[in-house]
Amino acid sequence: MAGKKGRSGPPGNLNNVQHPWRSFWTRRALRHQDKWMVPFLHRYADELTADAGGSDISSGKKHVIEVAQTVRGCSMLVLKELKEKGIVITTPDGWEMHPGLKELSRFLALELKALGMLGLERHAKSISVADIMSKYEDDDTPGNGNGKDTSE
Numbered sequence: 001m002a003g004k005k006g007r008s009g010p011p012g013n014l015n016n017v018q019h020p021w022r023s024f025w026t027r028r029a030l031r032h033q034d035k036w037m038v039p040f041l042h043r044y045a046d047e048l049t050a051d052a053g054g055s056d057i058s059s060g061k062k063h064v065i066e067v068a069q070t071v072r073g074c075s076m077l078v079l080k081e082l083k084e085k086g087i088v089i090t091t092p093d094g095w096e097m098h099p100g101l102k103e104l105s106r107f108l109a110l111e112l113k114a115l116g117m118l119g120l121e122r123h124a125k126s127i128s129v130a131d132i133m134s135k136y137e138d139d140d141t142p143g144n145g146n147g148k149d150t151s152e
Contacts, residue, residue: 029073031046037076045069052118061118075107 026038048065049057078100087098 019041034077040076041069041073044072048115048118048120051120062113064114064117070109071107071111071114075104075111078107079105084125 024036025083030038045065045068049055049062052061052065081100085098087101088095089098127129128151
């Protein structure tokens, strides 16, 4: 049987792995020259897990984190390609933008959508009328327009 002694199954087997997505990124998904981004993706997933509520989050949120991690990896690869080849490409007819630039905006939109599904979107600060009134009642500087005479 192929594989290493003491390990289950053939090399590259992802059965019964605690973090299968991490193993997939490390072993299969990336070319050797692109493996520099694996630690960044692991840290990104760990930070999202912590923001989403720690290790006891639902499996749905775990899958959304995996999607966000995948999209982040794709956008990092596009940015690397843009750095190497440039954003503006010279053509015989003049110039045009790198096609990866359009894909980058799509990847970033997908990442923001995944973050929104995790509940990490920005929320408008809700202010009640009582908060506004208490702010003006606490302010007793002259000329604040609240009708109080502070000259006494």
